[in-house]
Amino acid sequence: MSDPAQSRYFAMVAVRFAGVALILLGILVVRRVLELPDAAGYLLLILGLAGFFVMPTVLARRWRSPKE
Template sequence: MSEDPARNRFFAIQAMRWIGTLVALFGLLVIYRRIDLPVEAGYVIFVVGLLDALVAPSLLARRWKSP
């Protein structure tokens, strides 16, 4: 059975969404002082996580779109 590229791309996009969500949650933990890091770092981590979860999957989908 051959590997379907669409299946692999789907899983890559879903993984990007989950990883971005986890990074954003980590940033929230820093912001709310549950993890001992500077609050400013928490805001940066949170924004990067949001970009990973919301923007990166659509960029990947656009790049992998069939002609």
Template sequence: MNERNPAPDPAKARWMAIQMVRWTGLGAFILGLLIYAGKIDLPEEAGWVLMAVGLLDALFMPSVLARMWKTPL
């Protein structure tokens, strides 16, 4: 492209996707914690499931995505 309209950077888009996965996982974990604490009227089991899924999303999925998008040697 030119100086005013640079080509989109795929690395930036991937970085943003990884950050969104992290924040979404954290949000799911907090929502599950609120359900477990009784602040939201849903079954306690739903809170446990959301906490587990949120924890996995926040801690492990960014690594999985980074490996999937890693440039082959």
């Protein structure tokens, strides 16, 4: 994988998958499947949503080619 665009794309996809995993963990905590405080579940949900929706956009803007 020598193409930087391809590795950046895979990094953004990995960030989205991590966001989905955090969302699912948060749901499990809030539904009391996992024994953690509710605050931890809601925090995981918020972090997961930010990771899924916000972080790929931030990474894409950071990696954007400079305009000439």
